[in-house]
Amino acid sequence: MKSDFYNLAFSTIAPYYDKLMSFVNYPGWVAYIEKIIVLSNIKEKLIFDLACGTGVCLDLWLDRGYEVIGLDKSLNMLRVTKKKLAEKNRGLLINGDMRNFKLARQMPIITCLYDSLNYLLTEAELLHCYRRVYDALSDDGIFVFDMNTIHSLRDEWGNNTFQRRDEGLFSIWSNSFDPNSDISSLSITLHVRRNGEELVLREHHQERGYPLSRVEELLNEAGFTISLYRHLTFTPATENDLRIMGVARK
Numbered sequence: 565m566k567s568d569f570y571n572l573a574f575s576t577i578a579p580y581y582d583k584l585m586s587f588v589n590y591p592g593w594v595a596y597i598e599k600i601i602v603l604s605n606i607k608e609k610l611i612f613d614l615a616c617g618t619g620v621c622l623d624l625w626l627d628r629g630y631e632v633i634g635l636d637k638s639l640n641m642l643r644v645t646k647k648k649l650a651e652k653n654r655g656l657l658i659n660g661d662m663r664n665f666k667l668a669r670q671m672p673i674i675t676c677l678y679d680s681l682n683y684l685l686t687e688a689e690l691l692h693c694y695r696r697v698y699d700a701l702s703d704d705g706i707f708v709f710d711m712n713t714i715h716s717l718r719d720e721w722g723n724n725t726f727q728r729r730d731e732g733l734f735s736i737w738s739n740s741f742d743p744n745s746d747i748s749s750l751s752i753t754l755h756v757r758r759n760g761e762e763l764v765l766r767e768h769h770q771e772r773g774y775p776l777s778r779v780e781e782l783l784n785e786a787g788f789t790i791s792l793y794r795h796l797t798f799t800p801a802t803e804n805d806l807r808i809m810g811v812a813r814k
């Protein structure tokens with residue numbers, strides 16, 4: 565058995581990401597966000613997805629008649645997205661950083677989903693991202709995002725190790741939470757077969773939880789009006805929720 569050392573987040577798991585996330589109800593997420601779009605009276609069907617990953621949501625938006633642009637830092641994740649979108653011959657992909665990006669035109673809807681903002685480990689980075697999003701939105705545009713709460717990282721992930729099997733793919737998720745920084749460090753170990761060889765892939769991830777009041781303050785500082793909901797609902801978010809959904813209006 566060959567074993568690699570800990571790699572950067574999303575460098576080696578990209579080809580396996582969709583299997584690992586096969587339990588996630590992405591169609592339900594997209595349907596919920598479309599409700600927000602309709603309620604916000606946004607007519608232009610154009611989505612810019614920040615940290616789009618392997619493009620699962622981009623693909624679902626295309627099926628709903630939206631044009632899509634995706635941005636991600638990881639080239640390997642974007643490679644998977646590119647293959648997915650190639651069949652439809654639509655969609656634009658950008659290899660970039662959500663803390664520092666600029667678009668040629670402003671967008672009516674920007675999304676950032678599935679923990680991606682938790683990967684920004686300082687308030688300064690989060691604010692940089694919010695400011696770039698603000699600049700990239702059209703007037704009356706919306707920024708829809710989710711975040712894991714501190715409760716989720718501290719009490720759900722905690723200092724626990726989980727074993728999973730997703731569509732036959734075996735993985736080990738080992739977490740350790742630092743209460744001083746509210747950062748969870750996560751080692752993901754995947755056991756895969758490639759070209760007849762058994763491989764062990766390891767990646768190191770870090771996510772930070774932020775108090776909801778700070779998320780609101782930083783979004784306000786970037787210029788937004790903000791509502792935070794319990795994930796996939798329109799109930800106001802609390803610190804006891806595991807995942808929250810933000811709707812920030814320019």
Ligand SMILES: C[S@@+](CC[C@H](N)C(=O)[O-])C[C@H]1O[C@@H](n2cnc3c(N)ncnc32)[C@H](O)[C@@H]1O
Pocket residue numbers: 574585614615616617618619620621635636637638641660661662663676677678679680683684
């Ligand atoms: C948990 S994945 C979520 C992917 C996708 N949004 C989804 O819903 O499946 C987090 C993504 O954030 C990306 N990411 C992390 N930090 C980033 C940054 N500073 N700029 C752009 N992308 C980033 C990673 O490459 C990865 O694709």
